Structure formats: C-alpha cells, structure tokens
Amino acid sequence: MSAAARATANGPAAASGTPPGVPRHVGIIMDGNGRWASARGLPRALGHKAGAEAARRIIESAGHAGVGWLTLFAFSSENWQRPAEEVRDLTALMRHYLATEVSRLIKEGVRLRVIGERERFGPELVRAITKAEAATAGGTRLNLNVALSYGGRAEIAAAAREIARRAAAGTLDPETVDETSFGGFLGTAGMPDPDLIIRTSGEKRISNFLLWQAAYAEFVFQDVLWPDYGPKELEAAFGDYARRERRFGARAA
Template identity: 55%
Template sequence: MTDDAPADQPGPGHAAIIMDGNGRWAKARGRPRSFGHKRGVETVRQIVEDAGDLGVRYLTLFSFSTENWNRPADEVGALFELLKHYVEADLEGLARRGVRIRIVGRRDNLGSDLTAIIERAEDRTRDNDAFHLTIAFNYGGRDEILRTCQAIAREAADGRLDPDTLDEATLGTHLDTVGLPDVDLMIRTSGEQRISNFLLWQAAYAELVFLDVLWPDFSRQDLARAIDLYRQRSRRYGGVDAGAA
C-alpha cells in the first residue's frame, strides 16, 4: 500500500469480479478456448479462498452472460459443463467451510440437469453465513432489471403493490441478488475497461479496478493489489470529500 493510503480505510465487504481473458490465455499457448476456461476454474477455487483471507465476505463472479450464447456452441457447452463440475466437485467442501452459494441469472432456458445442480447447491448451503459466493451464470444486468420491472408490474396489476409506494428497497427485493449488499469493489481482469452489463444496479457506487492480467493468471497478489487500490480511494456517494475545502 502507498504511504498516503488511509490507514483506517476499511477493505471491501463485497467484491465482484469480471473474469476475463480465458480465451486469450489459451490462444497464447496454442490451445482451444475451452482449455482456458478450464484453467480459469482453478483460479476460481484459489480466489474463493484468498478473498476470505483478505477480508472479503461477499464475492460475486461473472461466469456466463446472457450475451455469451452468441459464442460457438462447443464453447457454450464447455462453460456449462465446467459450472456443473465445479459445483458438484466443490459443494461439500464449500458447505463445510460455511460458504453460502448462490447462482444468479435466468434459469428458464437452462437444462433440467443444470437447474437441479444449482438448486441443490443453494439448498445445501442456504443456512451458511461465513462467506457468500455468488456466481452470475446466464446473467445480464439489463435482463435482471427488465425481469424485476416485469415482476413489479405484475404485482401492481394484481393489486398487490401500490406503484406510488415503490422505492429502491422494494425494488431490491425483486432482484436476483436480494439479501446481498451493494458491490463495493468491481474488478475486471485482462486489461479491458468496461463493466459489460454486470450488476448495473448493485454496482452504482462501486469502485472500479481494471487489471492487465488474464484471469487464469490472476493471483492472491493481484486481488490484494485491487483491495489496496480500493482502500486508497475516498467513497463519497455523490457527496463531498470530508477533507475538501
């Protein structure tokens, strides 16, 4: 950490990561993109452990977006199989460590086998509270907000909700991430500098950190560096810095 970083500035409670660069990592090694995604899962395993050690209690990972359906079918299939394998292989270990698992995103166009795995993981860890791991799969921020608006509109049409009483808190109860705090720190790997339709509502005041490292190479040291950058910043939420003249 730099000398002028606020020593008492707390770290992020909720970190979200756009895990980018698997394909480029594989291409640089002359391997198919699926090889990079497989290696990326190993990084996920390590970072889930490291995040808790570094004081993060909520970690949300962007795994598969609603736009990723436009990728080649074999790559999409590989990503689905990797999610199945990760959840099935790691579920009991994560559950024993007190990790609560959530999978957010659309489920209406997922296969019944994958949906069953997702539901089993969520049910198995529902009462855990030591660490919260959320995986955004088949997820898009605009899609989530649209589905939320549709649900609220249906409640209003049925007379179960007065539109005049709708506020941010009520809207939040209809989001996929209900019960999770807003994002404090959003990290994107690979050097790209955009949020790509990820947690648009929840990251309204998140600090953004873009790191020029491909996801399979992302390490504990990279996560610690992002947290240090976060701690150096002054979060004003639209107000004025307390130290400003």
C-alpha cells in the same frame, strides 16, 4: 435512497466485521480465459478450466481476507451467442465443479447462490444448482454469488415486469416503489451492493454486470488474464480500493 442512507447501507458503518480497507462485497468480471488459451496454443476449453482454478483460488483468498460477499461473473446472457461447442464445454465444466466442489465449499463455510436465468441451462443443471445451494445454505464465512446466464439489463427489466404484474393485480401500489423496494425484486435482493468491482484482462468496461447494484461501486481494472489471477492481484486491487475516499455523492470533508 439518500447518500447518507447508502453510506450507512454499504459504507464503513455496514462493514462491521470486515477488516479495515477490505471491501464488504466484491464483484469480479473474470475475463481473459480465451486469450490465455490462444496465447498458449490451447483449446478455449482449457482456458475455461484454468479460469475455474483461478476462481477457486480467489474464493479462498477472499474468504481469508474477510470479504463477506463475492460475486463472480461466470456466464453472461450474451455468452449464449458463442459457438455451440464452447457453450457445451462451459456447461460441462459447470456440472463438474458443482459435483466436485460443494464439499469444499461446505468445509470452508461458503454459501453458494446462483443469480441469472438458470433455467436456460436445462433441468439437469438447474437441479444440480438447486442441490448445491441447499447443501451450502449454512455457510457463514463467505457468501458466494455466481452469475450464470446473467445480464444487468435483463435483470432490471424482469424486476420492472414483476412490479407491473403486481400493480395490475392490485397487490402493489406503484407509488410505494422506491430505490430500496425496487432492489427487492432483483436477483441480489437482501444482499449488500458491491463496494468494489474488478475486471481482469485489461478491458475497461462492465459488460452488463450488476448495473443497478454498481451505482456507487469502486472499479479496478487489472491488466492480467483471469487464469493468471491470484492472491497477489487481489491484494493489489484491495490496496487500490483502500486508498480511495468513498463519499456516496456527498462533498469531501
């Protein structure tokens, strides 16, 4: 896609309905739950619980600010390497919030989608995810993506495999595959690319998050642990974003 086309798809022209200076699509790498708990002498499970409360605050704040799309990196494909007890705690927390938060999401006009390899969590959680997605499908105020068992490289590889299968079956001409059509094979198909990606906890890397989609995103790294994150920090990130000139590869005027 050309720089001009990308600007049209994800820049100011596409953000009609989004307030000036507010990104249309925000991705957040929610980092620091474990360190937050350790600093307080608490089990890591309580850090993840506090992190879930922070996510609730930010979903509400993003919706009020006029953000159209919010993608939260909740569980990476690499997180499966963590101790089995921590993975069980995280999975139980997911089940709890899927059971208790759906009614609030519906009330607030939030549409939930889950991207990533959800099948790895087992049939019970997969059913709960599918049910929550269906129940919130009518939400129009905020599109909420939760990345679970997600990895950007795995997502790209899966898209490439599907393209190869279709080409081998004769249902897809490889010569027709371009950046736009390739994006249609990703978990974020039909969604705008992120304008802003935030990472908390002071770390300055993207850790395999939205690798394809983040090609023209702005990045903000904030030195606050995720459970302590709130509307003030989100507003500061938006202020940083609003001061930047986004050229999408074009020369400055």
